[in-house]
Amino acid sequence: xxxxxxxxxxxxxxxxxxxxxxxxxxxxxxxxxxxxxxxxxxxxxxxxxxxxxxxxxxxxxxxxxxxxxxxxxxxxxxxxxxxxxxxxxxxxxxxxxxxxxxxxxxxxxxxxxxxxxxxxxxxxxxxxxxxxxxxxxxxxxxxxxxxxxxxxxxxxxxxxxxxxxxxxxxxxxxxxxxxxxxxxxxxxxxxxxxxxxxxxxxxxxxxxxxxxxxxxxxxxxxxxxxxxxxxxxxxxxxxxxxxxxxxxxxxxxxxxxxxxxxxxxxxxxxxxxxxxxxxxxxxxxxxxxxxxxxxxxxxxxxxxxxxxxxxxxxxxxxxxxxxx
Ligand SMILES: Nc1nc2c(c(=O)[nH]1)N[C@H]1C(S)=C(S)[C@@H](COP(=O)(O)O)O[C@H]1N2
Ligand SMILES: [Mo]
Numbered sequence: 001x002x003x004x005x006x007x008x009x010x011x012x013x014x015x016x017x018x019x020x021x022x023x024x025x026x027x028x029x030x031x032x033x034x035x036x037x038x039x040x041x042x043x044x045x046x047x048x049x050x051x052x053x054x055x056x057x058x059x060x061x062x063x064x065x066x067x068x069x070x071x072x073x074x075x076x077x078x079x080x081x082x083x084x085x086x087x088x089x090x091x092x093x094x095x096x097x098x099x100x101x102x103x104x105x106x107x108x109x110x111x112x113x114x115x116x117x118x119x120x121x122x123x124x125x126x127x128x129x130x131x132x133x134x135x136x137x138x139x140x141x142x143x144x145x146x147x148x149x150x151x152x153x154x155x156x157x158x159x160x161x162x163x164x165x166x167x168x169x170x171x172x173x174x175x176x177x178x179x180x181x182x183x184x185x186x187x188x189x190x191x192x193x194x195x196x197x198x199x200x201x202x203x204x205x206x207x208x209x210x211x212x213x214x215x216x217x218x219x220x221x222x223x224x225x226x227x228x229x230x231x232x233x234x235x236x237x238x239x240x241x242x243x244x245x246x247x248x249x250x251x252x253x254x255x256x257x258x259x260x261x262x263x264x265x266x267x268x269x270x271x272x273x274x275x276x277x278x279x280x281x282x283x284x285x286x287x288x289x290x291x292x293x294x295x296x297x298x299x300x301x302x303x304x305x306x307x308x309x310x311x312x313x314x315x316x317x318x319x320x321x322x323x324x
Contacts, residue, residue: 054218059130059150065208066134067306072145074216076289081223082139083242084191085174085181092183093223100180100243102227111171111248114162121227125152125213132217133210133231138272138305140236144286149231150214155205158247163201167249171198172230172241191257197230197241198254198268200314208233208310234307236270267324271315272305276324 083093085100105121130150138144158170176194178184184193203209210231213220220226225242232239238258248254258266265279274284283301291297304311315323 054221056218057130057150057214058127059132059214059217062131062133066132066148067136067146068134069136069146071134071148072289077145077147077215078221078223080289082237083223083225084189085183085193085195085243086223087183088190094221096182097222097226099182100175100177100222100226102222102243105227105245107228107244108246109161109248110246111250112164112167113249114164115160125157125211125228130213133233135208135210135231135233136305137231137233137237137240138286138301140238140266140270140278140283142281142283142286142301143289143291144299144301145289148216149210149212150217151210151212151228151231153207154209154211154230155207157211158204161247161249163249166251168201168251169198169249169253170201170204171196171246171248171250171254172244173197173246173248174241175243175245190261192260194245195241196255196257197239198256199232199239200253201249202314203232203311206311206314208307234272234304234311236266236272238266239270269315269320269323271311271320271324272301273303273320273324274301275303276321 079094080090081093082090083097086093086096106118107121107124108118110116129152131152132148132150134146134148136144137147163170174195175181176184178193183189199209210233211228212225212231213228215221215224220229222243225240225244228244229242230240230244239256253268256268258270259268272283277283285298286301288297288299302308
């Protein structure tokens with residue numbers, strides 16, 4: 001039986017001290033002990049970030065959708081992650097995600113569509129039409145980043161499978177392979193694997209919904225959801241499911257991982273909303289990474305993460321306190 005415990009991040013923000021302290025320590029080291037830092041981080045780089053094996057990608061810049069805010073440095077984007085399949089610690093994915101093999105990779109497409117099947121990743125998402133989107137990512141834990149993703153619009157990708165008129169929702173699933181994903185071997189896992197997510201069809205077809213195959217001009221590091229992950233920038237980060245192996249078009253609203261774990265805390269919609277606090281912490285502000293003990297970098301959280309112009313219409317007439 002699955003033993004449900006509180007996720008590491010489901011704690012009041014007043015209790016979250018280890019991470020800012022870790023940050024401050026890093027800032028200190030960067031300033032004064034650069035040499036020692038390089039030495040101490042080299043094993044992590046070798047095993048975790050796989051920086052040398054990331055493939056450069058060709059892409060066009062879609063500036064219409066990109067923010068010109070300061071990008072979060074590559075090091076933070078690839079070493080401070082949530083990918084519970086590899087552990088609940090922020091540095092676990094960078095340490096252990098290399099244990100997942102992403103080549104070959106295939107994606108099963110099923111349900112309400114004319115072209116279901118198992119598709120080879122290399123056929124499905126060929127280079128040649130990638131674009132860059134510099135998006136804000138706002139985690140429900142109240143930290144955020146600015147990440148230059150490379151990928152394709154989700155809408156054009158999904159249309160290739162010719163969803164039927166019965167397709168009201170689209171469901172996504174992450175790889176489930178305990179041999180490659182060490183936290184899936186744990187008997188004390190928070191999550192009933194595989195990780196599952198979903199969008200209403202009109203949300204999936206919105207011009208902002210994106211399927212990422214890379215970041216910072218290169219293929220996705222494993223810890224960021226290689227080889228393909230969802231990016232839904234107006235929703236809390238947990239909707240942006242990583243390492244996708246299954247896509248299903250369906251009539252009924254799918255059950256999603258965090259909603260199943262704690263429905264009163266994490267809803268299906270999960271739109272970024274400073275007016276609706278999490279039951280245990282405020283959502284009015286966020287720490288924009290990099291952030292440290294002496295420069296926490298708190299900023300105001302914006303409704304729909306600042307993307308209201310593109311997405312507010314999707315929720316016309318809905319009470320966002322009920323549909324959080
Ligand atoms: N399969 C899977 N996808 C996932 C998660 C996860 O634990 N497993 N974490 C989510 C959460 S909570 C966030 S904030 C983002 C983090 O993405 P990043 O590590 O690339 O910044 O991934 C999301 N996608
Ligand atoms: Mo998150």
